[in-house]
Amino acid sequence: MAVLQKLLLSKLIKSVSIALSLLLFPVTGVQTAAVAADRIYATYGALESSIEIDNLVEFAKTGEIEGELITYTRRLNPTQLARLKRLLTAQINLSSVAISQFLYSPIGETLLQRLGQIIETEAGQPGFYAIRAAVILAAAKEPQGFTLLDVLREFPTNGIRVDLVQSLEMVEELQALIERTNQAIALIQKESTTAAINQQPANFSQLPDLRQTGIFSWNKRTLKLYDRSRNRAFVTDVYIPQASGAASQGELYLAPVIVISHGLGSDRNTFKYLAQQLASYGFVVAVPSHPNSNAEQLRSLLNGRTKTVTPPSEFINRPLDVSYLLDVLAQLDRTDTSFALNLQQVGVVGHSFGGYTALALAGASLNFDQLQQDCKNLNNTFNLSRLLQCRTLELPHTQYNLQDKRIKAAIAINPITSSVFGRDGLSQIQIPVTIVSSSADKVAPALPEQILPFTWLTAKNKYLLLFAGGTHFSAADKSDPDTEPLPIPESVIGPEPALARRYLRAWSVAFFETYIAGSQQYRPYLSADYAQAISQPPLSLSLVQSLPANQLAQLIE
The missing domain is CATH 3.40.50.1820 (Alpha/Beta hydrolase fold, catalytic domain)
Structure with a gap:
């Protein structure tokens, strides 16, 4: 299970980070989310594990590792920890209008569809709409620049569920492409x-x-x-x-x-x-x-x-x-x-x-x-x-x-x-x-x-x-x-x-x-x-x- 936990942290964060890097471009009339995510769940077949988003927030702010995050980061070296912190706190300076315009374009929706197969709602439904809403809301609430943490907290369900099997398949495909290149x-x-x-x-x-x-x-x-x-x-x-x-x-x-x-x-x-x-x-x-x-x-x-x-x-x-x-x-x-x-x-x-x-x-x-x-x-x-x-x-x-x-x-x-x-x-x-x-x-x-x-x-x-x-x-x-x-x-x-x-x-x-x-x-x-x-x-x-x-x-x- 420790191996899966390590994979959850490194691959899940990479998946969500890939989401932002791919979707960092453009509904007017943005509304405040009724709920916000407080936990990330990783599923691997019948197995499931989770971490609190507040633990990630504390780590990003102070470098302190608390709660379930201790288990996840035990196998990460200082360089990997520093990279995780940068991913969580890197600012994206785009307006909610700009973000929404891109996410409602044909190319933006294609990217969301793929990401939604991996990042799901708490009920296990594809995350297409939830991801789009979270990114737009984060941009609207932080006009001076939003981060990955802001997006995680704006996810419109209590939990974010990640299909670790599909996530690992995606990462393996990407790594294979990189190796061949x-x-x-x-x-x-x-x-x-x-x-x-x-x-x-x-x-x-x-x-x-x-x-x-x-x-x-x-x-x-x-x-x-x-x-x-x-x-x-x-x-x-x-x-x-x-x-x-x-x-x-x-x-x-x-x-x-x-x-x-x-x-x-x-x-x-x-x-x-x-x-x-x-x-x-x-x-x-x-x-x-x-x-x-x-x-x-x-x-x-x-x-x-x-x-x-x-x-x-x-x-x-x-x-x-x-x-x-x-x-x-x-x-x-x-x-x-x-x-x-x-x-x-x-x-x-x-x-x-x-x-x-x-x-x-x-x-x-x-x-x-x-x-x-x-x-x-x-x-x-x-x-x-x-x-x-x-x-x-x-x-x-x-x-x-x-x-x-x-x-x-x-x-x-x-x-x-x-x-x-x-x-x-x-x-x-x-x-x-x-x-x-x-x-x-x-x-x-x-x-x-x-x-x-x-x-x-x-x-x-x-x-x-x-x-x-x-x-x-x-x-x-x-x-x-x-x-x-x-x-x-x-x-x-x-x-x-x-x-x-x-x-x-x-x-x-x-x-x-x-x-x-x-x-x-x-x-x-x-x-x-x-x-x-x-x-x-x-x-x-x-x-x-x-x-x-x-x-x-x-x-x-």
């Missing part, structure tokens, strides 16, 4: 190291440092676009390098073009640093703000003006935004510049949902057969991105042609791919492509969303860039509070995000100089040798151009 990461690092040893060494200390700014100055121009065919208005920032070199001698400079697509709930400032870096190397960089999936959309959700994180139509509209933008750029009056735009050799970069956008433009096709197979039981997935991907099934099941032939190279950072494209969809890409993955990505997990999909690519020139220790937000610049609807904790961003951004600056310049500008002198940078040369702890960098399919298949199995 760690093995895949180790395989990539081994392959990258081997490739670096076998490659002709280059003296990068004698070559330009691509992490530094290039020789071009630039100006930013903001365009307000309106696509009448879709009744869709959006804003785009265009970074225009100032002519130098050949242009100063009266020759026409044919400027290569890059488009950057932001992620869900983000905006055109998130990758401003990358746009400026590429502009300093002579690229014209266009960064559109995708309506209905940008920061304004998330603000609307949290403020109660909309009921969805993003409509399914965004899977179609986002790539079409980029194609329309390229059409507009082709029509712009260039009389005030000394260069023309090369719109037949365009590169695209995208992050997360923007990574999907980049791959769709590159030629990946929607895969409704894969979606129908993967979306049958979303209650059994730890892949949060799949909840978004499965919304694609709400679209008419027809053949969508989202590829833009002007796109000649693509970089997808932490993309969502596994279900919306699958093997059949990704194998359609034939242009040079880079997939950037982060080992600690909790939104679009590395193994199912980037590492395995990388092996499905059939393009001749393909690269997998791995940030070991990186998260879903490592490469995104979240430092400007005025451009983000929600503050993102440092623990979610991960270690040394500035280092991830430096990696991406260097890689993007080398990749697009090689495949868009046609400057072959940058090709040595596209190597495991270079990745090793610039890699720094605590965010190590690895690069592979292929993976042994048999080893990866065995790992997945």
Whole structure:
């Protein structure tokens, strides 16, 4: 029984903590609960044990361990006890309106359904409604920030019952995914190291440092676009390098073009640093703000003006935004510049949902057969991105042609791919492509969303860039509070995000100089040798151009 008690404390608290971490986003008219939970029960078949919530409160406040909590914590070491205390007292700064808006959205309700199978009411009923009420009430009563303890105390029944069997199954599934991911990461690092040893060494200390700014100055121009065919208005920032070199001698400079697509709930400032870096190397960089999936959309959700994180139509509209933008750029009056735009050799970069956008433009096709197979039981997935991907099934099941032939190279950072494209969809890409993955990505997990999909690519020139220790937000610049609807904790961003951004600056310049500008002198940078040369702890960098399919298949199995 002692083993079960230990599992109750560590796994139950982890389950409830996972609940909050997944549901920390958005009924007006919140009412006070008639009762509040005072005890947590754990059931394991016919066995049952419990602890008082007041014991957890006292432990969180003073560190004192009393009552039944003594038995539960006996096997925990000081590090685990400290982590438990942090979980209980970590503040969540979201309003009750913001919380409720998310929990009433389709994605929020899917998460609640799964959690409700594990965390039940005192009578053993699914906890779907009770969990939602507890989180909203906690947010309403603690407008300056609520904690996990506040949620436990607002649970609208006298007791909280946890199905330990299902909880352990969930934790075991999660641990198995983590273990398989760690093995895949180790395989990539081994392959990258081997490739670096076998490659002709280059003296990068004698070559330009691509992490530094290039020789071009630039100006930013903001365009307000309106696509009448879709009744869709959006804003785009265009970074225009100032002519130098050949242009100063009266020759026409044919400027290569890059488009950057932001992620869900983000905006055109998130990758401003990358746009400026590429502009300093002579690229014209266009960064559109995708309506209905940008920061304004998330603000609307949290403020109660909309009921969805993003409509399914965004899977179609986002790539079409980029194609329309390229059409507009082709029509712009260039009389005030000394260069023309090369719109037949365009590169695209995208992050997360923007990574999907980049791959769709590159030629990946929607895969409704894969979606129908993967979306049958979303209650059994730890892949949060799949909840978004499965919304694609709400679209008419027809053949969508989202590829833009002007796109000649693509970089997808932490993309969502596994279900919306699958093997059949990704194998359609034939242009040079880079997939950037982060080992600690909790939104679009590395193994199912980037590492395995990388092996499905059939393009001749393909690269997998791995940030070991990186998260879903490592490469995104979240430092400007005025451009983000929600503050993102440092623990979610991960270690040394500035280092991830430096990696991406260097890689993007080398990749697009090689495949868009046609400057072959940058090709040595596209190597495991270079990745090793610039890699720094605590965010190590690895690069592979292929993976042994048999080893990866065995790992997945």
